[in-house]
Amino acid sequence: MNLARMLKARADEGRPIRVGLIGAGKFGSMFLSQLRTTPGLHLLGIADLSVPRARAALEATGWDVAAAVAPSFAEALRTGRTVLTEDADALISADGLDVVVEVTGNPAAGAHHALKAIEHGRHIVMVTVEADVLVGPLLAERARKAGVVYSMAYGDQPALVCEMVDWARTCGFSVVAAGKGTKYLPSFHRSTPDTIWDLYGLTVEQAAQGGMNAQMFNSFADGTKSSIEMAAIANAAGLKAPSDGLLFPPCGVDDLATVLRPRERGGILEHSGTVETVSSLERDGRPVFRDLRWGVYVVFEADPSARGDYARRCFKEYGVVTDPSGRYTALYRPYHLIGLELGVSVASAALRGEPTGVTEAFNGDVVAVAKRPLKAGEMLDGEGGFTVWGKLFPAATSLAKGGLPIGLAHHVALKRDIPEGEIVGWADVEVKDSPTVRLRREMERTFGGGVSAAAE
Known part of the structure; x- marks a missing residue:
């Protein structure tokens, strides 16, 4: 470099x-x-x-x-x-x-x-x-x-993923999926700062010694941080967000190209060109073989037409791990070193004068979802807290539903009861005017009607 x-x-x-x-x-x-x-x-x-x-x-x-x-x-x-x-x-x-x-x-x-x-x-x-x-x-x-x-x-994962996406496109490949790994089970969406260290296998004392903030680390466990990071990647790399949140499929590095391909090709993706987070745990809690818990990946494909036969043959000749068709493959990095x-x-x-990844569109958004039944008058405590977790949606869906961004779901009171698993909307809370709220509304007006073609 x-x-x-x-x-x-x-x-x-x-x-x-x-x-x-x-x-x-x-x-x-x-x-x-x-x-x-x-x-x-x-x-x-x-x-x-x-x-x-x-x-x-x-x-x-x-x-x-x-x-x-x-x-x-x-x-x-x-x-x-x-x-x-x-x-x-x-x-x-x-x-x-x-x-x-x-x-x-x-x-x-x-x-x-x-x-x-x-x-x-x-x-x-x-x-x-x-x-x-x-x-x-x-x-x-x-x-x-x-x-x-x-x-x-x-x-941090978003910039590293954007670099991998850029690499694939610079090489003339089509990006099928991109994202990261994490430790996930569906029950984690209900995780709170009181339960987080059990999920990480740490004591409260060990966490304190490492300077680890319970609410911040809970955001990683309950799905919020993954949603936020995948939204950032979608917005910076021109990729799509899943229509109803991340799937968190259990997947090891050798299976990335098989699992993360479009449904019509035998995979799990709604569309080609989307973001997704893979889990290091099977749904029954067993560890995934050769998991990507700490890493990032990009799945890409050779030209699907007959003209791509040469590239697909090169994949095979050089020992590249592909899906059964030989068309899809993946590049991954097992770790990220953060700061x-x-x-x-x-x-x-x-x-x-160049960024290592930069937001260019409003393709994905992250909205607050109730972790448990919430009552009118309760105060939301934001990302990683006791009340809500953040779920990824296409930006157009978020705006159509009037979803409250997870970044604003802090110190705001509910105006009605919200069942567990339901989206919290702008209309459901007492939102006070602030520079951040005004900035968000300006961003929605400026970019909400111009969601990039890649996200449509």
Whole structure:
């Protein structure tokens, strides 16, 4: 990719890329651990609601905190040190900043910080995929108009999948399916922060030692995070969302090309060119053989006409695992390294002016669904909580149903009873006006009628 060489050149010239990190949790800490050893990057500042937490993140990831921390941005710019602050807006507006890395996990905060970064001419690496799914098309459009990069975060599954989709298309293949693996059973949709560590095989103490947030990790188990990530991929890669949510089929890596092909060809997909998440568990709880729990994949096909015989023959000659017809095959990556890989996005944005995946359409949306029977007056507690989980739909379906985006299903009261498994709509809750609500409504008006042809 040549980025390492370009970073070294910047380091040799004394012109490092100056990075501002917003959010010092687990993902941010993983980035900090590698930023410290990457030539050509300068951590200008960390903004976190708790400065002691930001300091602890530096200490935990091997920084010499006493030597690294500067009292002001001017001093940090002059000496190559780092400011710790609770004021994210101050960090975004600091002189010399090149790239903002948004890692709060809060969709409202993520959208706000992205808009501030665009206003100040900073590139944005949006780790908070919740913000991207809620209002990403609008943020990406505004960034393009301002001449800055708005990018998915390399190391997180959506950006890695988008890279694989791009690879397949660049090679002249048609993309049939793309997505990731996870640990899933249908009962997990009812998982709560009180039950999550049992699903992960951890104690509360072990989770706390690892800095793991129960509600955030519950979002991975109850299906919400998979829905959000698949929506992000659909919106960035021009793929379809399933008509009634993800299927989570049990599937190992050797069976990707057989399972994830269209129904008329013997697979499970409604359409070719869709997103899907595969489970590492059989429905009876047994582990899937050669599962893809931590990885990502793309299923693609050779030209289905007789003209594709040569490519299909090459698949066989070079030991490529295919479906029985020899037409479909898959490429997969068994792991993703999350924040440890994030520097790729920072370098790509600053040195090439290119995102590692960017939202280009409104193909998929994620709406709130009741985890249990809910009563009028109850307060929804959002992604990974006790009340709702997020289900993926085509954006057109979500808009037609008036579904409440999961990113807005937090601290809002229900106006009526909602049965378990039913969609929660905008009309079912007391939604207060806010900049995020207005931004979402603007995004719906701007992109809701123009769902890309790939999603229709």
